[in-house]
Amino acid sequence: xxxxxxxxxxxxxxxxASLELRCNYSYGATPYLFWYVQSPGQGLQLLLKYFSGDTLxxxxxxxxxxxxxxxxxxxxxxxxxxxxxxxxxxxxxxxRIAHTEGAQKLVFGQGTRLTINx
Amino acid sequence: xAGVSQSPRYKVAKRGQDVALRCDPISGHVSLFWYQQALGQxxxxxxxxxxxxxxxxxxxxxxxxFAERPEGSVSTLKIQRTQQEDSAVYLCASSPRPTSxxxxxxxxxEGSRLTVL
Numbered sequence: 001x002x003x004x005x006x007x008x009x010x011x012x013x014x015x016x017a018s019l020e021l022r023c024n025y026s027y028g029a030t031p032y033l034f035w036y037v038q039s040p041g042q043g044l045q046l047l048l049k050y051f052s053g054d055t056l057x058x059x060x061x062x063x064x065x066x067x068x069x070x071x072x073x074x075x076x077x078x079x080x081x082x083x084x085x086x087x088x089x090x091x092x093x094x095x096r097i098a099h100t101e102g103a104q105k106l107v108f109g110q111g112t113r114l115t116i117n118x
Numbered sequence: 119x120a121g122v123s124q125s126p127r128y129k130v131a132k133r134g135q136d137v138a139l140r141c142d143p144i145s146g147h148v149s150l151f152w153y154q155q156a157l158g159q160x161x162x163x164x165x166x167x168x169x170x171x172x173x174x175x176x177x178x179x180x181x182x183x184f185a186e187r188p189e190g191s192v193s194t195l196k197i198q199r200t201q202q203e204d205s206a207v208y209l210c211a212s213s214p215r216p217t218s219x220x221x222x223x224x225x226x227x228e229g230s231r232l233t234v235l
Contacts, residue, residue: 031217032231041228043209043225043227046222058197090160090161092160097174100168100216101216101217102220103149103173103217104168104219105151105219106151106163106224107163108161109160
């Protein structure tokens with residue numbers, strides 16, 4: 001079965017510092033990969049996605065992620081974090097739904113909680 | 119409405135009670151998903167509808183869980199004889215087409231938080 005591992009449960013960084021959140025996936029074919037952010041009391045918001053092509057993808061809010069097939073990784077990065085980036089971050093992989101024409105469901109990692117020090 | 123709407127936002131149930139959680143997807147969206155998010159965990163897939171057809175229910179944890187979408191729009195997730203381990207946030211998401219995940223057009227509601235005492 002497809003799975004996603006986020007090794008870091010909680011990360012604390014200082015405002016203005018750089019950030020990298022790790023994500024490893026297990027998937028037999030070329031994966032569809034996603035990063036979502038969840039702020040307290042808010043719905044999940046898509047930050048960025050990777051399907052094919054350029055392995056470095058840009059997202060909203062200044063985030064980027066790099067797909068590395070050899071390492072089965074899709075790490076999320078930001079050069080300089082802002083206090084408003086404090087939230088829960090989820091990496092996910094798309095998994096095909098059987099007996100449909102291309103429908104997929106998301107398989108999520110357990111999340112990384114990001115705290116920002118002023 | 120402009121987004122996916124879920125109700126109630128908060129529900130407290132005594133163990134053994136039945137609960138029903140409602141999801142109003144974005145109008146015209148074909149695909150609808152239910153996820154369960156336990157405290158400190160990532161969302162876990164429960165079930166998937168394409169219009170009124172329930173095409174995948176592999177994530178439903180037991181036969182106490184039942185979901186329906188009879189007219190292909192509003193969906194209800196029903197949990198019978200609730201147990202403490204059912205305490206979680208239940209998320210609904212909808213998308214315009216079955217392949218909308220490819221374009222990132224998957225919209226989540228804010229969830230219904232269920233607490234079973």
